[in-house]
Amino acid sequence: MKPTCSVSCCKVTERSDEGDAFEVLAENYEFNNMDGQCLAFRRAASVLKCLPWVVWCLGATQDLPCLGQHTKEVMEELLQCGRSFEVEELLSDERYQTFKLFTSVFGVGPKTAEKWFCRGLRSFNDILTDPSIHLNRMQQSGFLHYGDISRAVSKAEAVSLRSIIDEAVHAIAPAAAVALTGGFCRGKEFGHDVDLIVTTPELGMEESLLPYVTDELKKQGILLYCDYQASTFDMRKLPNHHFEAMDHFSKCFLILRLEGSQVEGGLHCAEGDSRGWRAVRVDLVSPPMDRYAFALLGWTGSRQFERDLRKFARKERGMLLDNHALYDKKKGRSAKRLSCKQSREGCKAYQRGGSTGET
Ligand code: CTP
Ligand code: MN
Ligand code: MN
Ligand code: MN
Numbered sequence: 001m002k003p004t005c006s007v008s009c010c011k012v013t014e015r016s017d018e019g020d021a022f023e024v025l026a027e028n029y030e031f032n033n034m035d036g037q038c039l040a041f042r043r044a045a046s047v048l049k050c051l052p053w054v055v056w057c058l059g060a061t062q063d064l065p066c067l068g069q070h071t072k073e074v075m076e077e078l079l080q081c082g083r084s085f086e087v088e089e090l091l092s093d094e095r096y097q098t099f100k101l102f103t104s105v106f107g108v109g110p111k112t113a114e115k116w117f118c119r120g121l122r123s124f125n126d127i128l129t130d131p132s133i134h135l136n137r138m139q140q141s142g143f144l145h146y147g148d149i150s151r152a153v154s155k156a157e158a159v160s161l162r163s164i165i166d167e168a169v170h171a172i173a174p175a176a177a178v179a180l181t182g183g184f185c186r187g188k189e190f191g192h193d194v195d196l197i198v199t200t201p202e203l204g205m206e207e208s209l210l211p212y213v214t215d216e217l218k219k220q221g222i223l224l225y226c227d228y229q230a231s232t233f234d235m236r237k238l239p240n241h242h243f244e245a246m247d248h249f250s251k252c253f254l255i256l257r258l259e260g261s262q263v264e265g266g267l268h269c270a271e272g273d274s275r276g277w278r279a280v281r282v283d284l285v286s287p288p289m290d291r292y293a294f295a296l297l298g299w300t301g302s303r304q305f306e307r308d309l310r311k312f313a314r315k316e317r318g319m320l321l322d323n324h325a326l327y328d329k330k331k332g333r334s335a336k337r338l339s340c341k342q343s344r345e346g347c348k349a350y351q352r353g354g355s356t357g358e359t
Pocket of ligand 1: 102181191193194298300301302306
């Protein structure tokens with residue numbers, strides 16, 4: 001039977017560019033600090049996204065994990081009407097729209113958005129002309145480079161930035177390695193930033209590497225913003241299975257200036273943009289070489305996959321996994337390295353079981 005409406009991609013309408021219906025709902029829960037419901041919709045979305053078949057009736061989904069009552073009601077609406085009224089209502093809701101707009105600025109999260117919304121602010125102009133609003137350095141850069149950093153980064157741009165970082169790193173540490181991670185490592189053609197892992201074989205040296213690298217970028221005149229966080233890594237600590245906890249490696253969140261002449265095929269810029277350069281968000285993380293595999297696994301994403309992989313390690317294998325290590329609770333020790341066999345098996349089992357249950 002031919003499907004009338006695809007729920008596997010959960011579009012609000014057939015030709016909608018407003019995005020995923022479930023993502024809109026998840027986001028709205030996030031804006032309202034309802035983390036449980038937010039996660040439930042994100043999880044449901046990822047279960048449906050990885051189906052090899054198209055959902056054409058609700059009955060076909062009854063054996064799938066992670067689809068709760070609310071999710072099914074929305075799916076039912078999408079299947080019957082091709083749209084969800086709850087989602088459409090949200091999309092035209094002033095609070096949702098304002099939070100969406102404000103949180104699209106680098107450095108602005110739901111808390112700040114809420115503060116501004118409660119003060120009656122509704123637009124960027126409202127914020128920028130209100131004398132009582134003090135923007136921090138991150139938010140100032142967010143507004144300054146808003147157009148550029150809300151525009152997708154292409155694979156060619158990511159490859160070029162990898163080379164630029166590679167060169168800066170090798171000027172200081174000839175044996176260092178720079179690897180592309182994040183969405184581009186998963187094969188995406190576009191991303192919202194470029195994630196790179198930088199490490200050196202000399203244990204301990206990685207801790208001081210990033211300040212040298214950002215100094216070099218500054219000398220080149222391409223460092224538009226830099227937030228550096230020194231390492232707080234303690235190798236005696238056990239892995240933390242709480243996903244939202246950040247890792248302790250030395251890292252920096254950057255905005256870099258990328259010249260069009262350095263990108264094969266040119267920049268991914270708006271039509272009519274003749275500046276010849278654009279700003280791009282770049283994340284650098286610098287784990288010790290012996291933690292490289294764990295850092296790479298943790299930074300490759302997606303966030304949902306990482307969450308579920310940790311849960312799989314904990315529930316199915318009695319292990320704790322995070323960006324630093326894999327700890328075997330039964331043996332009372334950490335794995336020295338990630339064996340390919342282990343991770344392959346883990347991934348297969350993960351795929352068999354889907355993404356189930358709570359975090
Ligand atoms: N990550 C992390 N610690 C951080 C920041 C990110 O472990 N302090 C991980 C996230 O869990 C994610 C990966 O790094 O799995 C990449 O994060 P991000 O750049 O936000 O997302 P991408 O998957 O790369 O998607 P996009 O293309 O939008 O950048
Ligand atoms: Mn990324
Ligand atoms: Mn990132
Ligand atoms: Mn927990």
